[in-house]
Amino acid sequence: MSTQIDDSLNATPNDGDAEVDTRSDAEFLDALGKRVREIRDRRGMTRKLVAREASVSERHLAHLEAGEGNVSIVLLRHISRALDVPLIELLAVETEDTVERRLIRRFLERLPRHRLEDVVFRLMRDFGHEEAARRKRIALIGLRGAGKTTLGKRLATTQGVPFIELDGEIEKETGMPSSELFALYGQTGYRRIEQRTLERVIRDHDRAVISAGGGVVSQPETYDMLLSNCLTVWLKAQPEEHMSRVMAQGDLRPMAGNDEAMEDLKRILNAREPLYARADTVIDTSGLTIDACFQKLREIVTS
Numbered sequence: 001m002s003t004q005i006d007d008s009l010n011a012t013p014n015d016g017d018a019e020v021d022t023r024s025d026a027e028f029l030d031a032l033g034k035r036v037r038e039i040r041d042r043r044g045m046t047r048k049l050v051a052r053e054a055s056v057s058e059r060h061l062a063h064l065e066a067g068e069g070n071v072s073i074v075l076l077r078h079i080s081r082a083l084d085v086p087l088i089e090l091l092a093v094e095t096e097d098t099v100e101r102r103l104i105r106r107f108l109e110r111l112p113r114h115r116l117e118d119v120v121f122r123l124m125r126d127f128g129h130e131e132a133a134r135r136k137r138i139a140l141i142g143l144r145g146a147g148k149t150t151l152g153k154r155l156a157t158t159q160g161v162p163f164i165e166l167d168g169e170i171e172k173e174t175g176m177p178s179s180e181l182f183a184l185y186g187q188t189g190y191r192r193i194e195q196r197t198l199e200r201v202i203r204d205h206d207r208a209v210i211s212a213g214g215g216v217v218s219q220p221e222t223y224d225m226l227l228s229n230c231l232t233v234w235l236k237a238q239p240e241e242h243m244s245r246v247m248a249q250g251d252l253r254p255m256a257g258n259d260e261a262m263e264d265l266k267r268i269l270n271a272r273e274p275l276y277a278r279a280d281t282v283i284d285t286s287g288l289t290i291d292a293c294f295q296k297l298r299e300i301v302t303s
């Protein structure tokens with residue numbers, strides 16, 4: 001006897017649903033391509049670099065990112081490794097949230113209003129001391145030229161706490177300059193070392209001002225660790241300001257040999273913005289002097 005399930009298994013592409021299926025496949029490929037592109041941008045990796053690390057042609061990767069063509073699962077696995085994300089994360093194109101967050105949200109949504117005060121009280125009692133400890137470490141995040149080092153050093157001096165440059169700690173720990181680490185171990189390797197280094201810095205310092213590398217937000221485990229152990233401040237600026245500040249420091253690399261540097265910078269900032277926005281607070285440094293930014297930072301950490 002033929003059941004409904006049997007019938008659906010026997011369905012041929014000529015059946016009525018075929019058009020709908022084709023459309024949803026196209027939508028899936030489109031979302032997959034966008035996801036790959038988004039993760040690549042957050043990591044600040046060029047298409048050329050990912051293609052090289054995944055052993056695929058740049059053209060093939062461009063097709064995938066454009067949602068064109070049906071990429072093989074093995075190729076997608078190579079790409080996920082190059083981007084250092086689990087393959088499942090590329091495929092789960094619609095599920096950004098964690099199970100825990102969804103559960104908590106659902107729980108709170110169903111709770112009668114008059115119980116909320118009690119929940120807040122209990123959370124404060126159980127987790128309040130952790131929150132107080134967290135606020136003693138200040139982490140500054142943002143793209144290159146945001147002002148992390150300039151403002152971070154000044155804040156640390158004022159507060160009489162150590163100033164820690166995470167990229168510098170990585171260099172000390174490995175005895176190698178960042179550029180060499182990137183060349184040797186790639187983005188993936190560097191992010192792993194960064195995660196270990198941050199773990200150590202947090203363990204060793206109850207109080208500190210930490211300047212994290214611009215790319216720290218692209219590694220979820222590391223960024224979650226930073227957010228849950230530090231009061232995190234995003235120093236925001238316009239792409240043009242990031243570029244001009246870095247260049248004014250005499251670093252001409254952003255422009256040298258890369259005509260699309262400004263476009264790259266805008267894309268990276270755009271891709272990372274939702275991540276930077278997870279910080280506890282943001283200082284929009286656009287058009288402000290360093291002194292004015294510092295004033296805002298002091299108000300935030302002393303409030």
Ligand SMILES: Nc1ncnc2c1ncn2[C@@H]1O[C@H](COP(=O)(O)OP(=O)(O)OP(=O)(O)O)[C@@H](O)[C@H]1O
Binds near residue numbers: 144
């Ligand atoms: N609000 C600001 N207005 C103008 N210039 C600024 C401002 N903040 C920082 N700068 C200048 O921009 C340059 C870069 O600042 P800084 O080195 O502190 O940035 P950073 O976030 O540490 O960058 P990187 O990620 O490259 O280490 C410095 O020359 C600094 O004086």
Ligand SMILES: O=C(O)C1=C[C@@H](O)[C@@H](O)[C@H](O)C1
Binds near residue numbers: 043044213214215
């Ligand atoms: O913005 C980025 O992607 C990076 C910034 C640097 O601080 C380093 O963390 C690294 O060079 C990557």
Ligand SMILES: [Mg+2]
Binds near residue numbers: 149
């Ligand atoms: Mg710096």
